[in-house]
Amino acid sequence: MKKYLFLFSLLAITATASAQKYFTKNGTISFDATASGSPENITADNRTVTCVVDGSNGNIQFKSTMKAFTFERALMQEHFNENYVESDKYPEAVFKGVITNVSTISFGKDGSYPATVKGKLTLHGVEKEVESAGTIIVAKGKVTAKANFNVLLSDYNIKVPSVVADKVSNTAKIAVNCGLEPLK
């Protein structure tokens, strides 16, 4: 009987471990690809980003629907989808990675923890290793994941034609901000 109890409690523990996952379906990713000196801002944001974090092993994944990026100018949005990221062919960008220093983050305890995230970003059909420094903020059971990093458009086969090179930079500054809820 003791054996059963032990095994059951083991099961229970694994079940609790699964409660250490956090997720959102309305995280924000914004980017800024404005060339220096450009008269127009090339910025957009997506407020329907899916993000799941597994606190037990540090696995972290994002999914961003490309057509959900909204721009100030409708025509920019159309060109973004049609000419740059080709949203019909490549409808979403996915990041799958891991928080390498997950052992130093206590998801159960309030605080702000620096985090290093490493993984693979798939964008415009191209998969590339990326690494970024970010922050995990825990406050009253809510977990917020933030990160800022740069992406070179040329790394992902996204070409900026020379006629708009004075407006659109090859470097996109990406900002991630996801407020996460426990995944039940």
Place this chain on the structure above:
Amino acid sequence: MRFSSKPTLLVFLILFTSWLHAQDDLLGLVGEDEPKKEYVKAAFKSSRVINAHSMEFINPGTMDFRILHRFGNIDQGLKNFFGLDQASMRMGFDFGLRPNLMVGVGRSTYKKEVDGFIKYAPLRQSKGPGSFPVTVALVAGMTVDGLPWSDPTRENYFTSRLAYYFSAIVGRKFSDAFTLQITPTVVHKNLVQLQTDVNDIMGVGVGGRLKLNKRMALTWDYTQVFNGLTDGYQNPLSLGLDIESGGHVFQLHISNSAGMNERAFITETTGQWGKGEVRMGFNLSRMFQLKKKKS
């Protein structure tokens, strides 16, 4: 062994649960997004194929400033610099009100004509659940001739200056590269020159585009007129190249028509392709965002 079979099962269960946790598809845990109905966009680079209205609408909150030029016949040679010395133009402003509703006004140097139109799509091509295969758009327009009366001695009515046109565009973006539309159109002229001329001229337009790359496309725009074309008047055929760069679209073309509104290009095209009576022309479109989209 008989005794330990159940614990073994439990161990398996535990292993299985932890294996589930270790698998790397975290995104799968929160479920797939529901597929949504999505309207097909960018069937044409511009709201005009070349002369005729296209199935495409400009975005709501934007203004399209359009400058159109039609030159003289190319066959005049160097004397008139292949027609470039004789420019006729139309300046126009189009406004996007809804994703499927736009209006526009313009003025042409030819006949000092002012024109205006309203364009509305009751049905739009879409994909996903509840999709529809084609866009159906209706255009109603009016033109006002601004020339002095040809015979000021007789009694002239303002309504004599007016003509109307109604088009129904049925179009489909078959693929990223290929779009085709047919456009039955009727032009009504309040006043015609001769007693034998008809007031209602009917035709069907066929327009399309073939994308060459992300920023260039070949276009063609033809109208077969069924009645009312008197001697000397031809069916308009234009072949063009769309070039898009940022907020501009350049539509370069050659055509047998000099008209820049429906009344003019459907009922008053004089050039004959067979005789080389074609001219160069271009539409320049510059898009302005009037209303900021972001909240």
